[in-house]
Amino acid sequence: MATERTRVMGLFDTEGQTASAIRGLRNDGYTLERVHGPIPSHVVADALALPKSRVGWFTLAGGITGFFCGFLLAAFTATRWHLIVGGKPIVALVPFVIVGFEFTILFAVFGNVLGLISQARLPRFGPVTPYDPRLTGHKFGVLASCETARKNDLFRFLEAKGAEIKADEGGQP
Amino acid sequence: MTETALTYQTVDDTVLATLRPPEKSYWIAVALLFAGILMGAGCWLYQILTGIGVGGQNNPVHWGTYLINFVFWVGIAHSGTLISAILHLFRAGWRNPIARAAETMTVFAVCTAGLYPFVHLGRVWMVYYMLPIPSQRTLWPNFTSPLMFDVVAISTYLTVSSLFWYTGMLPDLAIIRDRAKGTRRKIFAILSLGWTGEFEQWRHYTRGYLFFAALATPLVISVHSVVSWDFALGVVPGWHTTIFAPYFVAGAIHSGLAMVITLMIPLRKIFHYEQIITIGVLEMVAKTIVFTGLIVGFAYGTEVFIAWYSHNIVEMETFRWRAFGDYALEYWIMVVCNTVIPLLFLFKGVRTHLKWLFVISIFVNIGMWYERFVIIIGSVAHDFIPHTWGLYRPSLVEFGIMIGSFCLFFFLFVLFVKHLPSVSMTEIKEALPTGGGHGN
Structure with missing residues (x-):
């Protein structure tokens, strides 16, 4: 039989309090579900010990694809009609590398955007609960869960860390 | 109040206050700018219906204000990317208050620049000739031409800068x-x-975001290099030089930084951004303008020196004529406005005084417009063969389109500042001292 669990969000004023709460929650055996913040705080990120994002692989794949697309496009159009000037090559390396370079950047950025939205799971329009509008403004939020029997301990723990407790109600549209 | 009084909340409140419903004066400004756009569009329509001959371009000068303005606006765009991408990589915190507005300037400046090749085409409906698409003509664009590099580079730049702006x-x-x-x-x-x-x-x-910045940095350098190759790959005296790419990139950043100051000072005043866009931020931009101005001045000197050192009589004549010929006034406006006047920023009293900052930024904008005039017009008006020499003056239609394009740029910018956050709240918060400003 599954144990009933309770989720509690603590809202903090500073990144230091947030990082301290994150470490404490882990040490005390609570489950850390989500952490929100108005800025990409390194202090909080360090406390979370998040792995490196894989967005870069999408960017790299886009860039490599782009170079070949650009270069091959220029070569393709040049070979549709051989316009020979002064015996110069039809598939000219230097000018086509310029086209390849621009396409490298363009497709790398497309890959970057694709990587960002797929990895961060955006867009996401469903409700997020619990949520507080101040989380994008000036509050850090830590959502933790525990067995319902330990609920009061979790409340006390978060309050001791300086949190304002946010009940699990209402979401962000 | 001091800068340290900023908190996360006051940052939000200050920026969000700019998005409140505007006053009547705002809509009057929008309407006036829109009237300017209509006037420019009317001139363009007249040119389409009558023919490209209504412009002042003729033998030997076929690239007139349309190309001048194209290069000018692409140049303006560049400092936005410098501020948002290059200075982000260098972790220069002073860029944060102005990064959003500078990025916006980039996007709108590239849009404005992108109009000019269409205007210059004359038969604008033939624009698809430049696209690599299959058609019944079985004609394909030739990517050995720098003009085709330009199509690719500017399209890429507009796409990348727009995505960078939106993601940020x-x-x-x-x-x-x-x-x-x-x-x-x-x-x-x-x-x-x-x-x-x-x-x-x-x-x-x-x-x-880091990858965006890392990709935008080489892109911005390549774009104005490609623009410079529109000229440098030709054999026209005054154009055919290897210095053009770095010279154009430095000039682009020089003009763009000046435009940043021109836009930031009214923005700061109207929206009460004094605590966010501090004098210190504007001072840093002014210092960078001194640096870019010196590079541009060095390029001007190098051009003249190499013309003399080459002992090529055509090059020597081109540069003699630039300084003392029919367009001498334009040449000296260029030199003084771009290299001498910005040196006033060496004095702290000047670079920390809003009126001086604003006035000097306007002079640099004017000077950089004339730089493009001198390069583009001055070279083809006076090239190899004396009997083909000729002069060029813009026609009223060209002036109309030019004023329309300036109105378009400011129209878009004015709409932006009232509907979207003109300062990045997140980046300002990041720059606040750690733990020192998280208000309730």
Whole structure:
């Protein structure tokens, strides 16, 4: 039989309090579900010990694809009609590398955007609960869960860390 | 109040206050700018219906104000990317208050620049000739031409800078969503893509933003290099030189930084951004202008020196004529406005005084416009063979289109500042002292 669990969000004023709460929650055996913040705080990120994002692989794949697309496009159009000037090559390396370079950047950025939205799971329009509008403004939020029997301990723990407790109600549209 | 009095909340309050419903004077300004756009569009329509001959371009000068303005606006765009991407990589904190407005300037300046090749085409409906698409003509663009590099480079630049701008705005759009009600909330809920500031989102966002900056940096350098090759790959005296790429890039950043000051000072005053866009920030821009001005001045000197050192009589005549010929006034406006006047920023009293900053930025803008005039017109008007020499003056139609394009740029910018956050709230918060400003 599954144990009933309770989720509690603590809202903090500073990144230091947030990082301290994150470490404490882990040490005390609570489950850390989500952490929100108005800025990409390194202090909080360090406390979370998040792995490196894989967005870069999408960017790299886009860039490599782009170079070949650009270069091959220029070569393709040049070979549709051989316009020979002064015996110069039809598939000219230097000018086509310029086209390849621009396409490298363009497709790398497309890959970057694709990587960002797929990895961060955006867009996401469903409700997020619990949520507080101040989380994008000036509050850090830590959502933790525990067995319902330990609920009061979790409340006390978060309050001791300086949190304002946010009940699990209402979401962000 | 001092700068340290800023908190996360006061940053939000200050920036969100700029998005309140505008006063009547705002709509009057919008209407005037729109009238300017209509006037420019009318001139363009007249040119389409009558023929490209209504412009002043004729033998031997076929590239007139349309190309001058194209290069000018592409140049203006560049400092936006310098500030948002290059200075981001260098972790220059002073860029944060002006990065958003500078990025916006980039996007709108590239849009404005992008209009000019269309205007210059004459038969604008033939623009698809430049696209590599199959057609019944079985004609394909030739990518050995720098003009085709330009099509690719400018399209890439517009796409990349727009995506960079929008991605950078996501957390701020979520801030607006969380404070809005009704339809406005729904609109910003869609625009913010459901951003909630989860660290799982930040983890990918910061990485993606870093790559954006890393990609935009070589792009910005390549774009104005490509623009310079529109000239340098020709054999025209005054154009055919290897110095053009770095010379154009430095000039582009020089003009763009001046435009940043021109835009920031009224923005700061009207929206009460004094605590955010501090004098110190503007001072840093002014110092950078001194640096870019010296590079541009060095390039001017190098051009003249190499013309003399080469002992090529055509090159020597071109540069003698630039300084003392029919366009001598334009040449000296260029030299004084771009290299001498910015040196006034060496004096702290000048670079920390708003009126001086604003006036000098206008002089640099004028000087950089004339730089393009001198390069583009001056070279083809006076090239190899004396009997083909000729002069060029813009026609009223060209002036109309030019004024229209300036109105378009400012129209878009004025609409932007009242509907989207003109300062990045997130980046300002990041720059605040750690733990020192998280108000309730």
